[in-house]
Amino acid sequence: MSSSLSSKRKLDDYAGGGDSLILPTNVIRSRKDDTPLRSPTRLKLYLIITNVFWDNTLDFHAISSDTIKSIHEEIQDITGIPVTEQRILYNEKQLHWEQTLDECQVENFAELSLVGRMRSAKHPKACELINEAVSIVFVMCKKLPPFIVPVSVKVMLAEFLSMMPRINLEASEQLKLFGASSAPAALVMLYMSPLRTNRSAADEAITHFITSIMSILPVRLRHESVPIIFEFCNLLKEAAGIDDPLYCFCRSSLGAMTECTMIGRKAELAVPVIFSFVEELAAKISHALILSVGSRRFFGPSLVDISDFSSFVLPLRKAIKGYDPIDVPSTENLRGVPHVYTDEVINFYRIFLDLLSKLEWCLGKLEDRINSDLKRNKDTLHIGFCHYLEFMKELNSISKIYNGCEGLFWEAMTKRKGAFCKLVIKCAKRSDDNSWIFVCKDVTNFEARRHLAMLMLPEVKDDDDDEEQHEMLIDRSHLLAESFEYMKNAKIESLRAGLYMEFKNEEAAGPGVLREWFFLVCQAIFNPQNALFISCSNDRRRFYPNPASKVDPLHLEYFRFSGKVIALALMHKIQVGIVFDRLFFMQLAGRRITLEDIRDADPLLYNSCKQILEMDPEAIDQDALGLSFVHEVEELGTRKTVDLCIDGKSIAVNSENRRQYVDSLIQHRFVNSVADQIDHFAKGFADIMSCRRFRIAFFKCLEPEDLDFMLHGNESAISVDDWKAHTMYDGFKETDDQISWFWKIVGEMTAEQKKILLFFWTSIKYLPIEGFSGLATRLSIYKTSDSCGRLPSSHTCFYQLCFPAYPTSDVMRDRLSIITQEHIGCSFGAV
Structure with missing residues (x-):
């Protein structure tokens, strides 16, 4: 190695221990020289040394195969700085002894920085x-x-x-x-x-x-x-x-x-850097979407790629999205988008369109596969497709950046509703944030919405012997009061863990008795005679809170108890035979009550309000109605007048304020008068939920009819064919006379008798919306060795009906007619 020193002075002061060498702060760039070296293997290099004693540049020649160690030794010979106290940087990276200049990619005319390892360095x-x-x-x-x-x-x-x-x-x-x-x-x-x-x-x-x-x-x-x-x-x-x-x-x-x-122009990561990862991952996912459909096993994008995509999309969305969605005129005129990150905004839009089209195509193929599986009585969905739901969530978030794109996203999902719902049912988990799906209910069916709602409730444990379960011993004659006391004093954790239920002086216990208790206690809670709820005039199955419930000093505590019971019934998937009126449901979902919502609750008031709104303006302005902003209410047997607004008595209803009058009347009659009751019911419901903040989300993700199906169950007449198709036999054969007689007799029963028999058999009076297929297990008929004089018995926990081989159909008919009497079939204490 040859060298020429610009200054002959050695760093004698350095040997004395001065803190003299400083790390350059600017990026070092190679110098340009008009005269290239003759040999391509020879390099002309510049060594920059800067300190209070020395401020000069050492230039020298070297061979590209020279080691960094040899450069250090040459610097020691020239400057006197010990090799052990040197560091050489190139492009702000240290060059190590074992490397050659060629390995370090040191170019001709490069600038190197000499940095000393100071005794006082940190x-x-x-x-x-x-x-x-x-x-x-x-x-x-x-x-x-x-x-x-x-x-x-x-x-x-x-x-x-x-x-x-x-x-x-x-x-x-x-x-x-x-x-x-x-x-x-x-x-x-x-x-x-x-x-x-x-x-x-x-x-x-x-x-x-x-x-x-x-x-x-x-x-x-x-x-x-x-x-x-x-x-x-x-x-x-x-x-x-x-x-x-x-x-x-x-x-x-x-x-x-x-x-x-920090993401931005002067931060650790610039937006273009983040976007480069988004582009890379989007290309991988797009390719994987195409490949997944070509595969028999339907492998989709990897969960790692989707997770990374989400991680980089989040800061990118924050960086490019302002307070309002970005207008994108058309794919042909994208350059007209005014934005500080124009290129990223344009290309991100293109990525969204590409991924959405690929996703829609894949869902179409998946839908074909699902339909094919259903025809073959298969219900399969490869685990790889479960990643799609997370990917859909990310595409939905991207769609909100651009005007009109969220509509495009939901339009595509609606076209593939079958596949979308299948993915929700099979892949949505309790640990996921599924709130994005609630935005567009048109893309989900009842099964999907029910699944999402149930994910917000605790999962019922299978272990019946769990010590954490809440135990109750209830006297049937004091069912409501004793159930209230047990719930009132129970720890929420034990209620979530499960319930162990027995009736006093009865041997029966287990899930069958628990199902019976839920049915009976809900019938008591919603019995109008108990003044907690009122049934609707047009539909006696429907209930909403009673404004006059305050006659009972404990009424608010009872409403909290009612919320717990309903949440637990839903958690245990037990149909209790009652439904909420629309206005009750709407308030639980945090929605505003309108005139149409009171149609079933109070038909007379509904019709009166409709007439007021539809009257001729001139007639109403002539005070034809004689109304002012007041409302008459009956409370504890006396009637009183309540102002609907400040000084309501002096404000006449006219054509301009009549809608305000109707809205005020509805709010007072159905919202303000029961606000406390609904609040306590909601708190009780939230007590049972996995997370209290899910309370409104639970009702928001459902339609009113969905909750009807979940609480009341199937309203169709019980199908004997469906019943028979989901029944097994133990001791009997399907071809035995007793089995033929049994189904013939059941087919001749009234609708009520069938319900009583079903309740006797299972403690279920209302089937799930799917019918018998929606039950946890199939029903069974067990052949006993009892004498033919014995009545049938049941093990409701196992959905098992037991009877001996009756000699004739008449004997069997007689025995079944006894257990299908209301007072027997619905209060039997079966095990």
Whole structure:
């Protein structure tokens, strides 16, 4: 190596220990020279040395195959700076002894920076350790096995991290030291080694390093690790490709960091950088969507890719979305979009359209597969498609950035409603945020909405012996009062864990008795004689809170109890035979009550209000009605007048304020008068839910008719054919005379007798909306060895009906007629 020194002065002061060498802060760029060197292997280099004693440039020639160590030795000969006190940086990265200039990609006329390791520099031990680790990596890359490594790279990195300050910002300086040491490049070089041991060591070291810094650093400092993880991503992407497992791990780690990272022009990650990952992942997902349909097993995009896509989309959405959706004129005129990130906005829009079209196409293919499976009595859905639901959620969030795109998204999902609902039913989990699906109910059916609602309730445990279950021993003659006391004093955790129910002086216990209790207690709660609820005039099955319930000092506590009971009945999937009136449901869902909502609750008031709104304006302005903003109410047997607004008596109803009058009347009659009752019912309902904030969401995700089906069940007449198709036999054969007689007799029963028999058999009087197929298990008929004089019995827990082999159909008819009497069939205490 040849050299020429611009100044002959050596750094004598340095030898005395002065803190003299400073790390340049600007990015170093190669100089241009008009006269190229004759030999392509010879390099002319410039070494910049800056301190208070020395401010000059050392220029010298070198051969591209020269090692960095030889450069250090030459600098020592020229300047007197010991080799052990030198660091050479190129493009802000340290060059290590074991490397050659060619390996470091040092170009001709490059500027190198000489940096001294000062005695007063921060983190000297960490600096020494990371340089030693990098040196070991170079040795591992250059030597052929077998060779001995004094200590594993992973262990050295762990020791380096153990020196990192975890409270103050000095952690940032140590992380910068790691990056400047060329450690990321060295580790990636080791990872790309043809030796399996080297690759494994690098994989282990990089994974451990990134995992550790994410756990070591407090949340407020985690963004300091972003430049390093980003460098690992870039190096691995170039060297190993985007499908490499270690690259995917680093990319996922970077995505996880975006939530605590500033995104923007002068931040750790710029929007174009974030967008590059979004583009990369969108291309992978788009390709996977096409491939998934071509596969028999319907493999979709990987969950890792979808999760990473979501991680990078979130900060991108925040960066480019303002307060209002962006107008996109047309795909042909995208350049007209005014935005600070115009390119990203345009390309993100194109990505959305591409992914949406691919998704819709895939759902169409999935729908064909589902229909084909149904024809063959199969009900299969490959697990790979469960990732689609998370992907749909992300596409829905992107659609909100652009005007009109959310409508496009839901239009596409509506076209593929069958596949969409299937995915919701099979793939939506309790741990997911499913609220985005509630926005458009047109894309879901009853089964999908019911599934989403049930996910917000605790899951019923199968273990009947669970010590956490709430135990109740109820006297039938004091059913409502004793049930209230048991619930009032119960711990919410025990109610969520399950209920163990017995009636006093009865041996029966188990799920069958619990189903009977739910039915009976709900009949009592909604019995108008108990003054808690009123039945609607047009439909006596429908109920809403009674404004006069305050006659009972405990009425609000009873409403909270009622909320708990209904939530528990839904949780246990028990149909109790009652339904809520629309105005009750609407208020639980947080919606405003309108005139149409009171049609069933009070037909007379509904018709009167309709007439007021439809009257000729001139007639009403002539005070033909003689109405003012007041309302007469009956309370505890006396009538009183209540103002609907301030000084309502003096405000006449006219053509201009009549709608306001009707709205005020409805709000007072059906909202304000029962606000406390509904509030306490809602609190009781929320007590049982997995999370209290789900209370309104539960009702918002349902239609009023959905809750009818869930609480009341199937309103159609019981189908004997369906009943028979879902019944098994134990001891009997389907061809036995007794079985033929049994179904013939059941087919001749009245609708009420069938309900009583079903209740006797199962403790179920109202079937699920699906009929017998919706029950947890099939029913069974068991042949006993009892004498033919015995009546049938049942094990309601197991849906089992038991009777002996009756000799004739008349004997069987007689025995069945006895148990289908209301007072027997509905109060039998079966086990």
